[in-house]
Amino acid sequence: MQIVTRVDLGSYVSGVLRGEASVLQAGAARQAMAILARTWALRWSGRHSGQGFDFCSLTHCQVFAPRQGTADEAGDDLDSAARLTRGQVLQFHGALADPYFSACCGGMTEAAGNIWPDRSQPYLISVRDPYCAASPHNSWNKSLPAESVRQVLQDVLNLPAGGTLTELSVAKRDSSGRALTLHIVAGGSRTIDANQFRYAIDRSLGWGQIQSNLYVIQREGDTWTFSGHGLGHGVGLCQAGAEQMARLGVSTSKILMTYFPGTEIVSSFVDEDDPIAASEHFELIYPASQEPWVKQTLETLEQWQKEMAPHSAVLPGRMRVETWATTEEFIRATGQPGWMAGSSDGSAIALQPLALLSRKEILNQTLRHELTHLIVHRLRAKGVPRWFEEGCVLYLTGERVDAPSNLRTTTAALEAAITRPGSEAQMHEAYAQALKRVSQLAQNGGETALWRVLTHPGADDLQWFEK
Ligand SMILES: [Zn+2]
Ligand SMILES: [Zn+2]
Ligand SMILES: [Zn+2]
Structure with a gap:
């Protein structure tokens, strides 16, 4: 029995990352693999067309692991690697490159022509790789x-x-x-x-x-x-070396240029041809159906960015915002539960359909909420829990939470409910408690106190987090 499923390119790339790159931890290395997975998919689509599908899910093509349940932390990051590289492919002189990779090259990558004479390429040459020396496979x-x-x-x-x-x-x-x-x-x-x-x-x-x-x-x-x-054929990207480079702060493009010299990363948006609208700091990717709310979305984001100054200086120069046509697509692309209005990670914001948020009259509130998350998240010092981040976001955006805040729970339970809420009601309760605690802090020390505790928590603050 053969099961054939249809997935969009973004979900395919995420699935391949789960199948082929789950050992990678560092963002830049995961993003390099996402670009390779996408390049491969576009280069070889239809290789099983005789059997009625594009790719098998095994090593013959690329190992594809579908999402299991809702996203865990790791799955989330793999999805964001796919999202952050959306549309990007590796090209050599305008043509899609052959994106080979292996687990560990052992210090010297292999030239493709040495083992597959018909697949020799000017960018698939042998390069010295000092980065994978510490790998257990080396x-x-x-x-x-x-x-x-x-x-x-x-x-x-x-x-x-x-x-x-x-x-x-x-x-x-x-x-x-x-x-x-x-x-x-x-x-x-x-x-x-x-x-x-x-x-x-x-x-x-x-x-x-x-x-x-x-x-x-x-x-x-x-x-x-x-x-x-080394482990594997050694042609192209060395995963162990790429991981180490990424940990040392080397960028995704530098990593790819090391293993595929002479190639370039090109934004192609083949098959992912949603329109993009841009403002000074934001890039909004949206399906055509969401067009009527695009202008308002970008304006609200720009305005809130200004209002959050000087703290918004911590944000990257350009942020990616993405929305989908249906809640189902939002769930599939982000792994978030359907009752979440949006989510954010690193420098990207994911939103439920703008039309839906607008109808519920929470579009502006959601935009402010997620953008504030990006700021607070970037400033959050080590040891500061997620519930405090959430409480700060709610306080700073002036949101009201309609849920009882007087239930007593432990901070551990609160942290769990914020990190992985089991239901919408549970999330609202957790929000209410986080907001209550943060508001108490602000009552005594004002907003300045929030920023201080967020960025430079003292010993007594760390103790208070646990209370
Ligand atoms: Zn196959
Ligand atoms: Zn290597
Ligand atoms: Zn939040």
Whole structure:
């Protein structure tokens, strides 16, 4: 039985990130992978057209992992990597690049032409990568008994290997140092392809015995030991290196230019052809149906940005705001529950359909709320809980919360309810409590006190957070 599902390109990219890039933690590395996943999808769409779909969900295409339930923290970040790179692809001289990647290159990436002669590209050359040195995949050892190697040669590769194995060595290496062919003496003498050997060992002894072709072979008595570097073919982006670069603050584009020299990131918006409206600080991506509310949205955002000065100086020069045609699309794209009006992360704001917010008369309030989140979130010091951020946002936007605020809960329960509310009612209760606590603080010290506690909490503030 085969299940075929239809997803938009953005959701496909998110799903591929869940399948192929869940080990990556740093935003810039995830965004680099999002650009590769999108480039690959556009380059190869229709490769299964004979079977009635574009892509399978396995390694043959790209591993696609659908969302499980609502987004957890990690899923959220993977979605935002897809969203923040929306429409961006990797190109070489105006054509989509071949976006290869592997888990760890072991210090030197592989030139595509070395292993796949028909896929040689000027940007898929071997580059030195000092960044993946600390990866657990960078160095490995594998010892194999001579008898099992001989058996594999005989059974899987059909080689006449009647005698004992007396020699196993790299006969030829490619320009990256990876083994191309191996010299084998077991009775007779033979030269075999290194990839073929690696796959044969994997097939009969289990996956991942020999992690890459970047190795040296040593014999000790009846044992042959492979000492190697890296995991995978090593062509294109090295995930371990990209992660390390991102942690050091290297940008997404620098990461991609390192592994694909000579390419460029191009915003193509192929298949994601929603219009974009821009104002001085905001870029609003919206489906055509939401057009009537676009002007008001941008004006409200610009105005609130001004009113929040000087604190809004912490915001990036340009912020991305996105909205969808239906609540269902909003849920699918953001992973937020349907009763959330909007959400924000990093430098992006996601909104329910503008038409819906306008009808409920909460459009301006939601815009102010989410924009204030971006500011407060960026200023929030370590140790300051999420409930305090939420309370500050509600206080600063002057929102009223219609829910009882006199229920006693622990701060831990409040923090949980704010981070992951189980229902709309629970969220409103948590909001009311957060607002009440923050208002009490503001009553004594004014708004200045809020900003001080948010950015430079003292020991007694940290204690108060726990009370
Ligand atoms: Zn496939
Ligand atoms: Zn590497
Ligand atoms: Zn909020």
